[in-house]
Amino acid sequence: xxxxxxxxxxxxxxxxxxxxxxxxxxxxxxxxxxxxxxxxxxxxxxxxxxxxxxxxxxxxxxxxxxxxxxxxxxxxxxxxxxxxxxxxxxxxxxxxxxxxxxxxxxxxxxxxxxxxxxxxxxxxxxxxxxxxxxxxxxxxxxxxxxxxxxxxxxxxxxxxxxxxxxxxxxxxxxxxxxxxxxxxxxxxxxxxxxxxxxxxxxxxxxxxxxxxxxxxxxxxxxxxxxxxxxxxxxxxxxxxxxxxxxxxxxxxxxxxxxxxxxxxxxxxxxxxxxxxxxxxxxxxxxxxxxxxxxxxxxxxxxxxxxxxxxxxxxxxx
Amino acid sequence: xxxxxxxxxxxxxxxxxxxxxxxxxxxxxxxxxxxxxxxxxxxxxxxxxxxxxxxxxxxxxxxxxxxxxxxxxxxxxxxxxxxxxxxxxxxxxxxxxxxxxxxxxxxxxxxxxxxxxxxxxxxxxxxxxxxxxxxxxxxxxxxxxxxxxxxxxxxxxxxxxxxxxxxxxxxxxxxxxxxxxxxxxxxxxxxxxxxxxxxxxxxxxxxxxxxxxxxxxxxxxxxxxxxxxxxxxxxxxxxxxxxxxxxxxxxxxxxxxxxxxxxxxxxxxxxxxxxxxxxxxxxxxxxxxxxxxxx
Amino acid sequence: xxxxxxxxxxxxxxxxxxxxxxxxxxxxxxxxxxxxxxxxxxxxxxxxxxxxxxxxxxxxxxxxxxxxxxxxxxxxxxxxxxxxxxxxxxxxxxxxxxxxxxxxxxxxxxxxxxxxxxxxxxxxxxxxxxxxxxxxxxxxxxxxxxxxxxxxxxxxxxxxxxxxxxxxxxxxxxxxxxxxxxxxxxxxxxxxxxxxxxxxxxxxxxxxxxxxxxxxxxxxxxxxxxxxxxxxxxxxxxxxxxxxxxxxxxxx
Numbered sequence: 047x048x049x050x051x052x053x054x055x056x057x058x059x060x061x062x063x064x065x066x067x068x069x070x071x072x073x074x075x076x077x078x079x080x081x082x083x084x085x086x087x088x089x090x091x092x093x094x095x096x097x098x099x100x101x102x103x104x105x106x107x108x109x110x111x112x113x114x115x116x117x118x119x120x121x122x123x124x125x126x127x128x129x130x131x132x133x134x135x136x137x138x139x140x141x142x143x144x145x146x147x148x149x150x151x152x153x154x155x156x157x158x159x160x161x162x163x164x165x166x167x168x169x170x171x172x173x174x175x176x177x178x179x180x181x182x183x184x185x186x187x188x189x190x191x192x193x194x195x196x197x198x199x200x201x202x203x204x205x206x207x208x209x210x211x212x213x214x215x216x217x218x219x220x221x222x223x224x225x226x227x228x229x230x231x232x233x234x235x236x237x238x239x240x241x242x243x244x245x246x247x248x249x250x251x252x253x254x255x256x257x258x259x260x261x262x263x264x265x266x267x268x269x270x271x272x273x274x275x276x277x278x279x280x281x282x283x284x285x286x287x288x289x290x291x292x293x294x295x296x297x298x299x300x301x302x303x304x305x306x307x308x309x310x311x312x313x314x315x316x317x318x319x320x321x322x323x324x325x326x327x328x329x330x331x332x333x334x335x336x337x338x339x340x341x342x343x344x345x346x347x348x349x350x351x352x353x354x355x356x357x358x359x360x361x362x363x
Numbered sequence: 364x365x366x367x368x369x370x371x372x373x374x375x376x377x378x379x380x381x382x383x384x385x386x387x388x389x390x391x392x393x394x395x396x397x398x399x400x401x402x403x404x405x406x407x408x409x410x411x412x413x414x415x416x417x418x419x420x421x422x423x424x425x426x427x428x429x430x431x432x433x434x435x436x437x438x439x440x441x442x443x444x445x446x447x448x449x450x451x452x453x454x455x456x457x458x459x460x461x462x463x464x465x466x467x468x469x470x471x472x473x474x475x476x477x478x479x480x481x482x483x484x485x486x487x488x489x490x491x492x493x494x495x496x497x498x499x500x501x502x503x504x505x506x507x508x509x510x511x512x513x514x515x516x517x518x519x520x521x522x523x524x525x526x527x528x529x530x531x532x533x534x535x536x537x538x539x540x541x542x543x544x545x546x547x548x549x550x551x552x553x554x555x556x557x558x559x560x561x562x563x564x565x566x567x568x569x570x571x572x573x574x575x576x577x578x579x580x581x582x583x584x585x586x587x588x589x590x591x592x593x594x595x596x597x598x599x600x601x602x603x604x605x606x607x608x609x610x611x612x613x614x615x616x617x618x619x620x621x622x623x624x625x626x627x628x629x630x631x632x633x634x635x636x637x638x639x640x641x642x643x644x645x646x647x648x649x650x651x652x653x654x655x656x657x658x
Numbered sequence: 659x660x661x662x663x664x665x666x667x668x669x670x671x672x673x674x675x676x677x678x679x680x681x682x683x684x685x686x687x688x689x690x691x692x693x694x695x696x697x698x699x700x701x702x703x704x705x706x707x708x709x710x711x712x713x714x715x716x717x718x719x720x721x722x723x724x725x726x727x728x729x730x731x732x733x734x735x736x737x738x739x740x741x742x743x744x745x746x747x748x749x750x751x752x753x754x755x756x757x758x759x760x761x762x763x764x765x766x767x768x769x770x771x772x773x774x775x776x777x778x779x780x781x782x783x784x785x786x787x788x789x790x791x792x793x794x795x796x797x798x799x800x801x802x803x804x805x806x807x808x809x810x811x812x813x814x815x816x817x818x819x820x821x822x823x824x825x826x827x828x829x830x831x832x833x834x835x836x837x838x839x840x841x842x843x844x845x846x847x848x849x850x851x852x853x854x855x856x857x858x859x860x861x862x863x864x865x866x867x868x869x870x871x872x873x874x875x876x877x878x879x880x881x882x883x884x885x886x887x888x889x890x891x892x893x894x895x896x897x898x899x900x901x902x903x904x905x906x907x908x909x910x
Contacts (some may be wrong), residue, residue, distance in 0.1 A: 100460055148644050153459050154400040155642050157594055162635040165590055169631045217775050224774035224781055225764055227786060232750045232761040239748035242710065243828060244736030244765040253771045283586060287467060294464055323479050337464045338452060341612030 062208070066201035074200035076312050078272055081207035084306040086265035087292030088218045088301070089258030094290075095298030096222060096230040099149070099256055104289040106167035107137040107259040109281030111266025112319030115175065116184040116276045126190055126271065133263040145252040164286040172278045183277025191272045197271075207268055214261055215301050221257070221347035222301075230254065262289075295336050297343030306344050372619040378508045380595075380615020381515035382408075385570030386588050387595025387607035389563035395539045395602045399449060399462045403470035404567050405588030411437040411568020412580040413477060416486040426489065427500060430572055437568020438561045445560035446471060446615035450553060461632030470585060475548025477582040486570070494569070510571045518569060519608045522562075527606075535559060539602075567592070587631070594638035600648030610649060661724055661830055663688040663863050664709070668888075669718030671704055678704050679886040681718065686832065687786055691874065695878030695897070697906065700883040702867045703745060704837050709741045711735045711867075722832075737765060740833030743838060747817035751810035755801050758790040758809050762824035776820045789813075791827060799823040799853075814841035815849075822853065831862045839870040851876055871898070882906070 054178030066074045071215045087106055093099040116132030118124045144163065151159050171178050178184070190206065197203040221227050233240040233247050241247060270276050288311050296307025314332060340347040390404040415433030418424040446463055457465075491506030497504045525532040538545040538555040546552050567651075570588070571580065576603065578584070595614050599606025614634055621633035641649065662685035671679040671693045679701045687691045694702050707713040711732040722740065724837040730738070746901060750758050767788060773781040796805045799819055804812065812820060818838055825833060835854070839847045847870065854876050858864055868874055875894045882903050891901040897903055 098460075100463065106482050116526075151642055154463060155597075155646070157460070158400065158402075158464055158590070159639050159642055160760075162590060162594075165587075166632050166635045169629075169635075173628050173632075173772070178516050183461070203686050220777040221775050223785075224777065225767060225769050225784055226771060226774040228757065228761055228788075231753055231757070234754050235750035236748045239730045239744065239750065240761070241712075242736060242744075242748075243762050243824065244733045245761075246731075246733050257771070286476075290464075290467075306469065314755075326475030327472055327479055328469055333468035334448070334465060334472060335459055337468055338448060340462055341455075342459065354759050 047242045053171050057146055059160055067206040071124040071200060074204055078200050078204050078207050079312045080305070080308045081204070081211045082265050082268045082272065083289070083312055084211045084305050085125045085214050085268065086262050087296075087304045087308050089261035090193035090212050090220055090289055091296075091298045091304045092254055092308075093292035094293050095129065096234060097228065097251055098234045099251065099255070100290065101255070102157060102259060102283075102286045102290055103160040103167070104258070104262045105281045105283065106164050106284065107141065107262030108266035108269070109167060109171055110137045110140065111263030111268075112270040112276045113171070113178050113184075113266075114263070116187050119188055120184050120186055126188065129147060129270070130259065130264070130267045133259055133267050137259040137263035138256050140238075143254060143257040146248075146331070149251045149255060155355040156211040159288070161283065164283045168278065168282045171281055179277065181278055183275055184237075187270050187273040187274045189274070197342050200272075202363070203272055203354075207272070210264065210268065214264070215304075219301055222304065226250070228251075288299050291333060293343070295333070297345035303343055303345035310344070365501075368625060370500055370502040371480070371504075372623050373616065374502060374504055374508065375622075376615040376617075378511055378615070379574075379618060380612035381512055382570045382574040382611070383591045383614050384489055384608040384611025385515060385518060385566050386592030387599065387611045388519070388604045389570070390589075390592045391475070391596040391599065391601060391604040391607040392522075392566065393559050393563035395604065396535055396562075396594070397445075397449065397453075397556045398459075399466070400459075400593070401563060402463055402466035402589055403444075403473060403585065404563065404592050405585035405590075406470050406473045407437045407441065407564045407567025407586045408571025408574070408588050409477060409582070410473065410564075410571070410572035411605070412488070412567075412575040413481060413486070415572050416488060416575070416580065417481070419488065420486075422565040425657030433492030434565055434568045437564040437571070439564070440473075441560035441564025441567075442557055444564075445557045451558070453556075470589070473586055474582045481582070483581065485581040486575070488575040490576040496516075505577075507576050508516060511577075514569075514573060515608075519605065523605055524567070526565055531558065535562075544584065544649050590638070591634060594634060594641075597638060597642055598649050600650055603648070603650070606648055606650050610648065613649065621624050662688075662721075663722040663723060664865070665719070666705075666709075667719045669705070669715050669720065671701075671708060671713065671715050671717070672857055673791050677886055679708075681849070681882070682717075682886070682888055684881050684888065686863060686865055686889065687865065689858070689861065689863055690879070691858050691866060691877045693880035693894070694865065694867045694883060695869070695871075695874060695880060696883035699885075700714045701886040702883055703836060704800055705883070706742060706834055706865075706867065710740055710834060731896060736828070739829065740834070741828055741830035741832070741833040742826045743818075743821045743825055745764055745836045745840065747814070749809040749812065749817050749820055749824075751808065753809060754806050755809055755812070756789075756792055756796060757807040757825055758820055759801070759805075759824050760788050760828040761794050763788045763791050763795075765828055795823050795827045802873060815843065815846040818846070818850065819853075826857060826862070832865060833857065834865045834867075836867050837869065838866070841866055847873055857895045 065077065073191045086104055090101050093101045111133035114136060115126065115129030116130035119126055119200055135169055148159050148163070149156070172180055189196055192206065197206050229240065229250055233245060233250060237247055291311055292307035294303055295310045296305070297303030315325060315329050318328050321328070386404055386408055389407060390401055393399060393401045411433040414436040415429045418429035418432045419426060439457045452461060452465060465589060491510040492506035495506045497506065497509065526536055534545070534550045535555045535558055538550050539550045542552045591614065595611035596607045597611030598613055599608065614637065617637055618634050621630050664686040664762045667683050668678055668681040672718065682705065694705070696702055708715045711730060711742055727735065738835055750761060769781045769784050770898055789835060789847065795800045801820060801823060809820065838862065842850065854864060854866065854873055866877055878893065880894055880897050881888050882897060884906050889902050890897055
């Protein structure tokens with residue numbers, strides 16, 4: 047690791063470690079959500095930034111993870127880890143089975159196909175109330191217990207969620223840097239040439255979709271143990287859309303960008319809500335502004351700005 | 364399951380299908396004219412219906428004038444979207460995905476605006492042709508549904524005539540098939556794109572106004588209608604607005620079969636599954652290649 | 659006579675009723691350089707697409723290393739050593755030159771998704787190997803100075819060389835070059851010709867499509883396609899004397 051990276055990484059880590067102890071409880075709570083959304087957003091970022099796939103179905107896998115945790119712990123009285131694993135297994139299996147056919151679609155068709163998938167899942171969560179509790183939901187999900195250390199306050203759960211998030215970021219980084227990542231980027235740039243070099247596009251897209259579902263499910267389980275209560279309202283198509291916004295706003299090819307995007311979608315509505323009911327309109331317009339003015343997301347726009355300043359500085363010197 | 368219930372369900376299917384057809388025709392017209400999938404097409408329906416409700420109840424306009432006002436509101440919003448956003452992004456050669464995200468963002472903003480300015484409640488419009496019903500073999504059919512079907516068919520025929528008979532319709536077709544070629548013959552391609560959004564807004568608003576006597580309109584209705592309209596358009600071959608009419612009615616009938624065969628609560632699940640399967644297996648739509656020539 | 663590496667028998671294809679290839683029959687012997695010439699629209703690229711699996715032919719058979727090629731995907735054919743370049747070079751624009759070459763090497767190595775996600779020693783080892791091989795290839799093809807540049811910034815000639823380097827690193831047995839000289843200047847074409855000869859000497863069989871009669875002299879046998887049919891075959895000198903070819907190309 048070079049010294050320049052350390053120069054910003056160390057202060058960032060210090061701020062990260064101190065933050066939950068100095069901010070009010072509601073902010074700590076939002077920071078927990080930022081961590082959860084980072085995990086969910088990472089998967090979508092991999093698909094969007096490295097495969098050119100718009101995934102509007104992440105709320106499905108988020109829901110599967112959350113319900114698996116809720117059902118296993120509350121209804122069956124099993125340890126939390128079983129819920130995490132069950133959610134992951136079900137999500138990955140579903141992503142594989144659905145991904146094989148649906149990922150043959152491209153462009154708009156694929157984007158709206160995943161949106162339709164999210165709408166189907168959201169309707170099924172509502173209908174299968176024997177499993178999900180329907181609109182009444184499932185309550186009383188226990189807080190996580192880490193070897194006797196109860197993660198019952200946002201400031202405690204914060205560390206657990208963010209360590210999971212950092213681990214997921216490391217995994218995503220590994221993937222981008224690997225042989226698979228090389229093939230993914232080739233496929234995004236020219237699928238015809240990638241095929242000529244024996245890259246199996248369909249298999250690769252499906253695998254990344256499965257990884258995305260795994261992240262979604264993990265985020266869902268984390269959410270269930272944080273909120274203690276899950277119901278259909280949390281897993282609607284709207285949620286899928288806001289998950290997609292995370293990489294769009296932050297910048298899909300950059301891993302720190304996902305954190306920026308997650309901060310944006312958790313904090314901006316909260317900040318705007320002080321302005322009263324008008325906040326939802328402003329949030330929608332903020333999104334439009336980002337899409338129109340910063341096609342590469344906030345991180346991309348920031349990088350562009352920095353090179354512009356660097357160039358100016360250089361001409362003076 | 365009695366015959367009258369089947370008849371009732373099929374009739375409801377056609378009625379809903381016409382609404383999907385109108386939304387889908389608008390979506391397809393916009394795609395044909397601009398290569399943009401408009402993810403706020405259902406929002407046009409909500410704007411049309413909500414404007415009509417407000418003009419009728421708050422401003423006290425006569426019903427016919429309020430309907431005209433609602434339809435024009437849809438058309439104006441369509442024009443505004445094109446001029447204010449799409450044109451700017453088209454100049455920068457924005458990707459398919461950016462247009463999709465733009466229209467998703469606009470859909471969120473519009474739905475939030477309706478929540479803010481109108482409120483959370485659902486609103487109904489009075490049925491066209493009064494509260495009367497027609498009874499066919501014990502199946503109850505509202506007069507409004509008959510009006511809806513008649514207007515829907517009328518709008519489809521009018522759209523066909525517009526594309527084939529009027530100068531502006533032909534110019535729009537030309538610009539959608541070959542933008543550069545059309546530009547050399549003096550067609551203003553950017554203006555044609557604005558017109559397609561006007562047309563899309565108009566058709567969407569009409570669909571919304573016609574459905575509101577049957578389903579209460581609220582700020583959340585848009586997304587569902589967008590997906591149903593998209594399904595109708597995909598069934599019809601996407602670039603063929605008249606195919607979307609066939610697609611919409613097919614979708615409505617499939618839904619009513621799902622209601623008869625499974626349960627009314629699985630109607631959306633079945634409709635969206637059909638959408639996914641058709642996209643994968645029949646990307647040209649149910650009319651196949653022949654469908655592409657129409658419209 | 660030894661069995662040919664690739665054999666086409668009565669291959670035919672049409673698009674929407676328009677016949678683009680009619681009973682095309684020829685052999686590509688192991689170790690040879692075979693040329694295909696013909697005016698625009700004579701079906702050369704369609705033939706390439708058929709051999710490499712982008713299009714399935716409507717008639718005829720293709721035999722590669724003694725076995726028929728029917729349902730094999732593009733990828734499977736690539737793994738069997740059939741590698742092509744494109745009429746307009748298809749480089750991965752947002753990746754660097756080195757990364758482009760590395761992509762060509764991915765098919766020689768195997769890692770599972772799990773290994774890549776966890777960056778296991780095996781995955782790192784594979785990646786090191788890919789990088790080392792790609793660096794060697796860059797060195798060999800004179801791309802070392804450019805290797806950190808994004809491929810989007812290359813000139814047409816550099817793109818062509820990059821595309822060939824990327825194909826060759828995957829150890830092809832039959833290399834199909836589609837109009838490799840288009841967009842190149844005279845010097846670059848000379849360099850290209852040397853590369854074709856050298857790669858052939860190393861044992862790579864080459865099927866070359868080109869308009870460029872000068873470049874075509876590297877081919878031992880040249881087939882002339884005209885409206886989907888082979889109208890003449892032979893060495894370049896014979897082709898240039900052939901009255902039908904002269905009629906097609908020169909109108910005499």
